[in-house]
Amino acid sequence: MPPETATAPWTPAVQSALDAHKARPGALLPILHDIQHRVGYVPPEAVPVIADALNLSRAEVHGVVTFYHDFRDHPAGRHVLKVCLAESCQAVGCDHLLAHAKQRLGVELHGTSADGAVTLEPVYCLGNCALSPALMVDGDVVGRATPEKLDGLLAGLRRPA
Amino acid sequence: MTRVFVPRDSGALSMGAEAVARAIAAEAAVRNQPVTLVRNGSRGLYWLEPMVEVETPAGRVAYGPVQPGEVPGLFDAGFLAGKAHRLGHGPTEQLPYLAKQERLTTARVGIIDPVSIPDYERHGGFRGLRNALAMAPAAIVDAVTQSGLRGRGGAAFPTGIKWKTVLGTAADQKYIVCNADEGDSGTFSDRMIMEGDPLVLVEGMIIAGLAVGATAGYIFVRSEYPHAVAALTEAIQAAYAGGYLGASVLGDRRRFDLEVRVGAGAYICGEETALLESLEGRRGMVRYKPPLPAIEGLFGKPTVVNNVISLASVPIILDRGAAYYRDYGMGRSRGTLPIQLAGNIKHGGLVEKAFGVTVRELLYDYGGGTRSGRPVRAVQIGGPLGAYLPESQFDTPLDYEAFIAINAMVGHGGLVVFDDTVDMARQARWAMEFCAIESCGKCTPCRIGSIRGVEVLDRIIADEDREANLALVRDLCDTMLAGSLCALGGMTPFPVLSALNHFPEDFGLPAAPLAAAAR
Numbered sequence: 001m002p003p004e005t006a007t008a009p010w011t012p013a014v015q016s017a018l019d020a021h022k023a024r025p026g027a028l029l030p031i032l033h034d035i036q037h038r039v040g041y042v043p044p045e046a047v048p049v050i051a052d053a054l055n056l057s058r059a060e061v062h063g064v065v066t067f068y069h070d071f072r073d074h075p076a077g078r079h080v081l082k083v084c085l086a087e088s089c090q091a092v093g094c095d096h097l098l099a100h101a102k103q104r105l106g107v108e109l110h111g112t113s114a115d116g117a118v119t120l121e122p123v124y125c126l127g128n129c130a131l132s133p134a135l136m137v138d139g140d141v142v143g144r145a146t147p148e149k150l151d152g153l154l155a156g157l158r159r160p161a
Numbered sequence: 162m163t164r165v166f167v168p169r170d171s172g173a174l175s176m177g178a179e180a181v182a183r184a185i186a187a188e189a190a191v192r193n194q195p196v197t198l199v200r201n202g203s204r205g206l207y208w209l210e211p212m213v214e215v216e217t218p219a220g221r222v223a224y225g226p227v228q229p230g231e232v233p234g235l236f237d238a239g240f241l242a243g244k245a246h247r248l249g250h251g252p253t254e255q256l257p258y259l260a261k262q263e264r265l266t267t268a269r270v271g272i273i274d275p276v277s278i279p280d281y282e283r284h285g286g287f288r289g290l291r292n293a294l295a296m297a298p299a300a301i302v303d304a305v306t307q308s309g310l311r312g313r314g315g316a317a318f319p320t321g322i323k324w325k326t327v328l329g330t331a332a333d334q335k336y337i338v339c340n341a342d343e344g345d346s347g348t349f350s351d352r353m354i355m356e357g358d359p360l361v362l363v364e365g366m367i368i369a370g371l372a373v374g375a376t377a378g379y380i381f382v383r384s385e386y387p388h389a390v391a392a393l394t395e396a397i398q399a400a401y402a403g404g405y406l407g408a409s410v411l412g413d414r415r416r417f418d419l420e421v422r423v424g425a426g427a428y429i430c431g432e433e434t435a436l437l438e439s440l441e442g443r444r445g446m447v448r449y450k451p452p453l454p455a456i457e458g459l460f461g462k463p464t465v466v467n468n469v470i471s472l473a474s475v476p477i478i479l480d481r482g483a484a485y486y487r488d489y490g491m492g493r494s495r496g497t498l499p500i501q502l503a504g505n506i507k508h509g510g511l512v513e514k515a516f517g518v519t520v521r522e523l524l525y526d527y528g529g530g531t532r533s534g535r536p537v538r539a540v541q542i543g544g545p546l547g548a549y550l551p552e553s554q555f556d557t558p559l560d561y562e563a564f565i566a567i568n569a570m571v572g573h574g575g576l577v578v579f580d581d582t583v584d585m586a587r588q589a590r591w592a593m594e595f596c597a598i599e600s601c602g603k604c605t606p607c608r609i610g611s612i613r614g615v616e617v618l619d620r621i622i623a624d625e626d627r628e629a630n631l632a633l634v635r636d637l638c639d640t641m642l643a644g645s646l647c648a649l650g651g652m653t654p655f656p657v658l659s660a661l662n663h664f665p666e667d668f669g670l671p672a673a674p675l676a677a678a679a680r
Contacts, residue, residue, distance in 0.1 A: 025460060028442030029425060033384075060443075067444035068425035070384050086346030087541055090591070091504035091579045092532065124428060124595065126385050127349040128172050129575065130207035130502060130509030139387050143175030143210075 202357015
């Protein structure tokens with residue numbers, strides 16, 4: 001391991017994730033989830049470390065990180081707002097909800113608001129289709145979402161810590 | 162102490178169930194009227210969520226939708242004794258939405274404490290497993306075959322035949338994999354089982370293990386379902402502690418281990434071979450078949466891959482017998498299907514019925530029409546790869562063969578309702594766009610075809626050389642149907658072509674005559 005990565009702030013987290021899951025069959029996804037949970041993203045510089053620990057090529061690990069929508073290679077905002085854009089939510093106007101979110105946050109999809117508070121992401125079904133349109137805020141689902149509900153949520157998320 | 166039920170189901174939570182549970186606990190303490198709070202699953206009447214139930218000597222009484230501010234009023238009205246209130250609906254079991262259902266697979270969802278083994282057993286849990294332990298593996302497989310159960314994930318392949326292949330394939334290790342990557346919009350019955358009765362899935366997987374000689378199982382749950390992951394994890398821990406999982410299943414010499422794995426946001430991982438690749442730690446790329454997963458599946462070993470509902474239907478078959486299950490349904494579609502009403506619908510939720518119920522009954526008798534109050538124009542059934550049905554097809558019964566006959570599919574049983582403001586050309590374009598977003602990229606018809614499909618539909622919508630582009634999109638659909646490696650590319654044409662055939666006026670063509678639309 002080159003000396004500069006040995007001292008990176010994420011090194012202990014990556015090592016803990018590797019130690020916790022390395023021995024499991026098909027360990028790569030659990031490891032990546034664990035790293036993202038601890039660090040907030042999967043640092044590109046950690047890819048060779050993971051590859052080395054699992055006896056994989058860097059290309060294989062990079063390929064997995066980039067294949068799945070969940071894994072990000074840079075930090076998100078303090079909160080992640082996911083707007084469901086699948087059919088059930090389309091049937092009750094999720095496009096208006098998305099337009100409202102973009103306008104309020106001043107970002108496009110995958111963007112982070114200038115204050116660093118909220119990253120806006122699409123999601124294709126949250127399984128809350130009887131209560132569409134649906135949103136997810138940091139793992140909490142919101143049903144029958146409206147622009148007013150969204151404004152209330154955003155006010156809470158953007159309040160200075 | 163009075164038992165009060167406030168769901169932990171993520172749909173109920175999405176409407177504020179957590180705050181309601183806290184408000185009830187706090188109010189009960191202030192009034193010195195102690196209650197036992199049970200965090201159950203949802204009964205599936207989502208327009209009433211958060212739906213609070215109170216256990217009374219005369220049965221459970223429902224109130225909803227309850228917001229925290231209503232809680233003091235409910236106490237004032239005497240809801241702990243089941244008394245009347247503005248939000249009261251009377252005895253839960255007598256609610257018309259529930260009373261007419263045939264709940265076999267979802268019989269306990271919303272009723273029991275999902276992670277309590279004693280509660281599960283009091284409601285008939287683990288009887289199927291106890292029967293299975295006394296049966297020869299081939300007899301278990303035979304019971305599942307005789308029940309007529311077909312894969313509920315969408316493909317409708319006979320479950321017993323799949324199991325028989327795995328049983329007949331000699332190997333030092335076999336696996337049971339549960340496909341809980343419920344990615345189809347409009348579907349949530351897998352989630353309701355996992356959150357509301359996870360032990361029935363655990364039991365079904367143990368029985369599958371006994372049937373085919375597998376000693377380990379994985380449940381692959383999508384990451385969008387954190388509450389399902391939590392409930393399953395608790396249930397599995399309880400099952401290990403109770404001796405149902407581990408080195409000796411209920412004292413038997415056979416073992417079964419079970420683990421939850423979380424996906425990472427890829428629709429394609431609902432395809433069984435992509436799911437196996439993901440479990441093995443790789444990109445979710447579809448595999449060529451053969452070999453079938455039943456012969457060479459997870460880590461190259463014989464593997465049963467079944468959907469949540471398929472596996473969760475196994476315990477009742479082993480408990481009540483194959484004939485009991487088979488006696489529900491019609492034609493070659495035996496048993497029941499947990500149907501999900503979604504989209505623009507007044508009474509969205511879970512309706513488990515025997516096969517044979519018509520789309521119209523579901524939309525109006527259960528669903529109550531659209532939430533917007535406007536006429537229903539189209540219903541997409543079976544997820545993003547399912548056909549859009551026009552009103553002229555609403556009398557089609559839910560039956561695998563009847564749906565194939567109209568170029569549609571039952572799929573996982575989700576109905577997404579659209580009112581008359583829908584633009585079907587946009588929906589067709591979306592089907593192609595979704596395929597482009599989620600394609601694994603392995604085969605050309607899907608990877609490239611979907612992108613060309615978006616472009617061609619854009620030209621049709623913009624009225625550029627419409628006739629030629631309509632011919633082109635049909636030709637492209639033909640290539641995708643015939644040439645794709647899996648159902649993503651191979652079935653994306655279903656929503657596209659059904660939109661085009663049934664709603665040509667949205668593509669700048671003359672409206673379809675009724676007779677043609679019904680075909």
